[in-house]
Amino acid sequence: MKIDVTPTATLTLQEAFQLGVTRYKEGNKKQARYIFESLLARAPEAIDVLQVLAVLDVEDKKYLEAEKKLRLALSHCNDTAITLDLAHCLKLQGKNSEAIQWVDEILNLHPLHSGALELRSAISQAMGQRSDSKKAGNIANTVQAAKSGHIQSEIQKTLETAGQLMASNNYALAEQLLKPLTLVDKTNIAVLSTLAKVCSSQDKHTEASHYYQQILDTESSAEFAILELARSCIKAKTYDIGIKACQTFNKHNPTMSLSVHIHWIELLYGKKLYDKAIDIINRIKVKNANHPDVLWVDAVVNFYYLKDVKSYTVKDMTSSEKKILKAINGNKSNINRLNELNACLYLLNIFMGRFNEAENMLHTVHGDKSSILWNISPIKRASHNWGEYYQYYEEGIPANARMTFSLDNKKWDPRTSDNEDVLIVREQGVGDELFFYHNLDYVIKRSNKVYLACDRRLVPILEIAYPEVECIPLIPNTEFIHNRDKLDILNKVDSWIPAGSIEQHIYREYDAHWIRESYVKTPPEQQSYWENKVKQYAQPDQLKIGLSWRSGLKTNVRNLHYLSLDEVAHFMKQFPNATFYNLQYGECAKEIKKLKKLTGMDIVNFDDLDLKDDFLSTAAVMNSLDTVFTVGSAVYRLAVATGVQSYIFFARKSDDDFSQPITFFGEDKDKKHENLFAYPPLIENKYPLVESIASKIKKDFNI
Incomplete structure (x- = not known):
């Protein structure tokens, strides 16, 4: 069964459930609830969904709603965990007599169930039954003590087996083996650390960060855990989680190491909280001004602060250039950092209009090929190198610089397409659209039918200028998919083309760059x-x-x-x-x-x-x-x-x-x-x- 739980994705029930769990662990309870409620609407008898929603209800103190869900779940499945949750929910409402009946039902089947014994002790104490409470508590403690030695031995054996599986790159099986241990011992640092490594090896960085957080909840000074948590959050782009963890760690460990500070800065920079990042940089520069790590973050953060936030003044650009050059000199042995710093310097040269210097730097810039070529395109345009310009301009699509989506339909090309139904799609800003629409006639004359997905503000102009085109109005500054209700036409068209890609075909055929000199006509x-x-x-x-x-x-x-x-x-x-x-x-x-x-x-x-x-x-x-x-x-x-x-x-x-x-x-x-x-x-x-x-x-x- 496929279930649509978000505006942009269609997932299986299992995938959607896992997404909800992930959102919950990230602290996004509102979105988690939305996902689980969407699942419940489509699968009303999903036991695990009912149980999770009941937990959320209890956290929101909606005890009656939680009780209803748990009773419904029990009507479909006689499950010990759900029974225990119901008893706990009843206790929270003061319904102790019924709660203790459900607990006794568990103990009749599992006399040494530690969770049930602990809950019975708490309920008996709340009811004033001190003798029963003490008896249940003593039994629970005895059971726990007896289990403890055996459990630790089993945990050690399981860790050794998991290590062997990891050595043979069988991470999925190692994860399956280790996860149950967290239910037995939630504070075992060796288990949590190994599980985190297993998740990281499978690129499950968000889950890894949760395990490192559990370690920090157990041992607040575990520096290896905060470092690995920060790295996981950087890779998963869950910057808020990492920033909060670093703040808490700093509170408990005010003399934390330079490495933790650097990772904290990286998280703030990832979140574009440049002011806060620069504050920390300025603090650590007092004693570490020439440390390679400090030079690197100082240069990169200040460059992107300049690029994304500040006004581009000569003073600011010159200051940024000096920081980058100093960082390059201090990080000569770190290839990854050199690549990043050279990319910053390359862009800075473009912003400063130093096109020759930027082009001469190309051999030093590494990374995403599409992004690099896209950034070269203005240089090629300025020098009228049109062949390479149009080639590099097209790289803006895979680089997500021109649009942040793609369509499954084939791309329109006049050399291979004839008399097709074509969809032309807006890109970049409304000014760019106005520029691209000088060229619509080129596609119109070579197609059977043309649809134009455009900024809705331009529809009145375009309907007059190009009456043969059917406009599909889109809301500007939103993701393309948010307008998908207006784009059911995708099932009808033969091909599509971004509006800015038409010009290359005009150049190839006519050695020109536009069709209509002007096209706006007013009533x-x-x-x-x-x-x-x-x-x-x-x-x-x-x-x-x-x-x-x-x-x-x-x-x-x-x-x-x-x-x-x-x-x-x-x-x-x-x-x-x-x-x-x-x-x-x-x-x-x-x-x-x-x-x-x-x-x-x-x-x-x-x-x-x-x-x-x-x-x-x-x-x-x-x-x-x-x-x-x-x-x-x-x-x-x-x-x-x-x-x-x-x-x-x-x-x-x-x-x-x-x-x-x-x-x-x-x-x-x-x-x-x-x-x-x-x-x-x-x-x-x-x-x-x-x-x-x-x-x-x-x-x-x-x-």
């Missing part, structure tokens, strides 16, 4: 409405300029491509007689107010225009302007797709000359209304850049 009534609104704020002879100075992301690598408000103001001052219109989406009221203060000039902002979600109305506004001045964001892509004269600034190579627009695709191969100004990422004063763009606009508009 006449809507266009007229926004034209009239735009005209209200400008004189007939005034230049109407749309402004956007950043994207919606403010604190990552994109900051390299933004202008400061002072630089935006400097651009505006080049056109004292122009009227400026806001195209900056997101919260920007304070920025507009500051620009007014810096320039004395107003920026027209339409309160009834949704710049983030209403792309068709935004296109109508752009169509009503003379030109758009923008950062390389979705605003830029929409302006070009609309056909408005556009001037775009973005950081690229260290040797870029921003005095003139670049030829992005090559001489006479760019869109005529698209003017791209590339500048070195590390320039701090962008006044000359905006002056160059302003000069080009003045020339184009005869000002």
Whole structure:
């Protein structure tokens, strides 16, 4: 029987049950309960599921619900463990008389059952029956003592057998042999440690971490256990579990070793808790500043903190470069670390626009081949090496950089596909989509039927531009599978293609890179409405300029491509007689107010225009302007797709000359209304850049 227990996976009952157990051990009781309740809905008589849910109910103090489940389980199976659980549940509710009846039922069959004897002693004491309580307790203690010596002997024999199985790589059998021992002796460190090693050898790192945690619960100063637990959590990416364990270990062992600190930092870095990781790094640097481990984590954590969180300033990038180079020098004998550090330096060179240095480093960068080639693609594009660019760009799919999913259907290829039903799938951001959709005609003309899974905000535009295409609206910034209810079409199409993969075929066939120079068309009534609104704020002879100075992301690598408000103001001052219109989406009221203060000039902002979600109305506004001045964001892509004269600034190579627009695709191969100004990422004063763009606009508009 197959049971669907998550939004993305179909599992067998046994697999789903194990998943629920794993989630429970990880501390995610809410998700564990969801899985078990889903299983129960489909298998109402699943005894083990009823028992586990009863345990969860007891932990949540829902005793009556737990009792009902246990009674139902017993009605299908006369099981000693379930009977004992029911007796315990009844005791918690104060139903001691009935509880003791269930315990006695167990003892009638198993007079020396230690668990039943211990529970009977506790119930008798709660009922004031001290004599019975003492008697049951004494019997339980006697049984336990008698068993103990024999048990330890059996445990030792089992450990020796398990060791032999592990030596012959028979880990699964060793695990089966060892697991029952944890029910007999839950605190035996040798058993728990061996089980953890067996699980690790089978890549069951989450389970391994649970066994190491049990060791720490028994012996809080067991450093080998915290180190192995941390390693297991890093491999399983269960960072929260490892971080919590390290915090607890540090509390009990304030003078813990440097190795534990390093693993703690790795866990925090894996969770992207960079601030906390850097705090620990700064503490251990006091006495270990030049230790290879410290140099390594200091360089790597600070690089990814810069990449993912901080603004990209010259100071921060230079500081990161120094840390990486120092760490490389201190870790020359550690190949894995050298690979990681060289990869960081390679990416940093790209961010800094040092493409030649980055390309010269390729022989030092190792790891996932697809990721490496994908990161080379911008270099190949900048040098117009189109054959290698398109080859490496396609590596972004297996690298999960362009999309984080794949479909089972075959890929569409015009050389092998003819008159098929094709699904084109969105990828990356909405700006990328707008760029890719210049090329839909190429697939339309070579297919029987085209479906387009796109950002739902673009559907109004695409239905007008490409009426023969059936759009499947998707929610942006979510996993593809979450929209699967809208993609039952997958069963009907013959093939599929990511939207960004169409361009390579155009280049191969035509030595070109796009089909339509522009494609956005606005309905006449809507266009007229926004034209009239735009005209209200400008004189007939005034230049109407749309402004956007950043994207919606403010604190990552994109900051390299933004202008400061002072630089935006400097651009505006080049056109004292122009009227400026806001195209900056997101919260920007304070920025507009500051620009007014810096320039004395107003920026027209339409309160009834949704710049983030209403792309068709935004296109109508752009169509009503003379030109758009923008950062390389979705605003830029929409302006070009609309056909408005556009001037775009973005950081690229260290040797870029921003005095003139670049030829992005090559001489006479760019869109005529698209003017791209590339500048070195590390320039701090962008006044000359905006002056160059302003000069080009003045020339184009005869000002």
